[in-house]
Amino acid sequence: MNIKRLIFLALIVAGIVAIIVASGQEKKVKFPEGEIVITDGKKSLKLRVEIANTPLLRSIGLMYRESIPDDFGMLFVFEEDTRSGFWMKNTYVPLEIAFIDRNGIIFSIQEMEPCEKEPCKVYYAPKPFKYALEVKKGFFERHGFKVGSRISIEK
Secondary structure, X not given: OOHHHHHHHHHHHHHHXXXXXXXXXXXXXXXXXXXXXXXEOOEEEEXXXXXXXXXXXXXXXXXXXXXXXXXXXXXXXXXXXXXXXXXXXXXXXXXXXXXXXXXXXEEEEEEEOOEOOOOXXXXXXXXXXXXXXXXXXXXXXXXXXXXXXXXXXXX
């Protein structure tokens, strides 16, 4: 994809998000739902997730949510490996993000803090990834998952 087309698509998505936010509709955006299983050795956990699988849904993510359940996540799915960054603008809950390769292996986990005013920190994976999982801060330690744990998408 050439750079002009990529910039054009990014501007379109940004415009759509701005319209949704300005109209107060961001809370009404419906994400597909599914389940993933996180495993590490003999330990496994089934987790309910919302799926951000389009540019629009990925740009909204967990913005504007006052709280999220402890055992809930948002799975960001990309069509191909990416180096996209994540930020916490208009996100009120401290989160952790796991960057996951195309084989379902977690290779990086980072803590992300809410951003009250710009400029907001952008969080990047150390290498390209196919999936990213955002969960409430403390999730991975609480459940004993770490870099090297595996994610499989159930539905």
